[in-house]
Amino acid sequence: MPLDTGAFADRAEAGHTAQPAARPKVTLDPDMPIGAALRAARQTLGLSLIEISETTRVRERHLEAIEAGQIDQLPSRPFTVGYVRAYAKALGLDADATGVRFRTEFPSPDDELHTPVGVQHNRPPSSKLWLALGGVAVAAIVGWNVVLRVMDRPAPQPPAVASAHAMALAHANSAQAGPFTVDTPLPAPPEATTPAPYFTPLANSAAAPAAAAPVANEPPRPFVAQGAVYGSAAGASPLIIQAKKSLSLEVRGPGGVVYFARQLAAGEAYRVPALPGLTAQVSNPGDAELFAGGVSKGTFSQPQMPLNVAG
Numbered sequence: 001m002p003l004d005t006g007a008f009a010d011r012a013e014a015g016h017t018a019q020p021a022a023r024p025k026v027t028l029d030p031d032m033p034i035g036a037a038l039r040a041a042r043q044t045l046g047l048s049l050i051e052i053s054e055t056t057r058v059r060e061r062h063l064e065a066i067e068a069g070q071i072d073q074l075p076s077r078p079f080t081v082g083y084v085r086a087y088a089k090a091l092g093l094d095a096d097a098t099g100v101r102f103r104t105e106f107p108s109p110d111d112e113l114h115t116p117v118g119v120q121h122n123r124p125p126s127s128k129l130w131l132a133l134g135g136v137a138v139a140a141i142v143g144w145n146v147v148l149r150v151m152d153r154p155a156p157q158p159p160a161v162a163s164a165h166a167m168a169l170a171h172a173n174s175a176q177a178g179p180f181t182v183d184t185p186l187p188a189p190p191e192a193t194t195p196a197p198y199f200t201p202l203a204n205s206a207a208a209p210a211a212a213a214p215v216a217n218e219p220p221r222p223f224v225a226q227g228a229v230y231g232s233a234a235g236a237s238p239l240i241i242q243a244k245k246s247l248s249l250e251v252r253g254p255g256g257v258v259y260f261a262r263q264l265a266a267g268e269a270y271r272v273p274a275l276p277g278l279t280a281q282v283s284n285p286g287d288a289e290l291f292a293g294g295v296s297k298g299t300f301s302q303p304q305m306p307l308n309v310a311g
Helices: 034-045 049-056 060-068 077-090 095-105 126-152 162-174
Strands: 236-243 247-252 258-264 269-273 278-282 288-292 295-299 304-307
Touching: 034 060, 034 077, 034 095, 049 060, 049 077, 060 077, 077 095, 077 247, 236 247, 247 269, 258 269, 269 278
Parallel strands: none
Antiparallel strands: 236 269, 236 288, 247 258, 247 278, 278 304, 288 295
């Protein structure tokens, strides 16, 4: 997930994009690895890794790993791609093209969970495998025998009530015609009651994601700023996303337009602009708390969630 480069202006503020300071244009050398090409471009601009780290909010050791091509020293693949894009933006390069080139040079996705360091997986002895297979075979044989016994069992005979029923009909037909009486009809069965429909929390709120998890067994609590609050108050929606612990937050619009991307410290928050079609992505859903109208609506239930803001 990309982090805030610091050179971006909040696109929701007055609808204008801030103009970055003029700097020489650089390009990535196509004959060099992506990390070495980024390092060469940075050195051409006379920038240090510390300056890039302060601009992108990416740790210096992660930038060094990108330049050295040490992908195993970086976080999961979505964060790594975000770091590369943020690095490219800080150098004035095309972030999308740089991200595509990085994926081309490092095509292996970082989706699999790696074995923790120091943990060894011992293969089970072959004898246990044979015992398991033997148990399955025995169970199959027993089951087959049971099925055969059930199939060979004769069908149960119906109770002998046909003759008695026939005698009753014959007696009724031979009886003389006479007045008939009808018993009082039985009362109608009580109507089945339909339980009231269950509405999940936040489902009726037009300004909250439909899948946010409410805070269990706690009364709604108001929003209290515990750090910097990013995003312009002018034109903002009733939604505020606050970090309970340090996490990365990225808010995108239709077409993948990035409106906000930053590493939030604990207590820092972001005012969501009143724009339609926004989507929030966080590194840890349980640490991202949503406030609507100044009242807590609970934490995120998944890393990527739509923000239902009336545009």
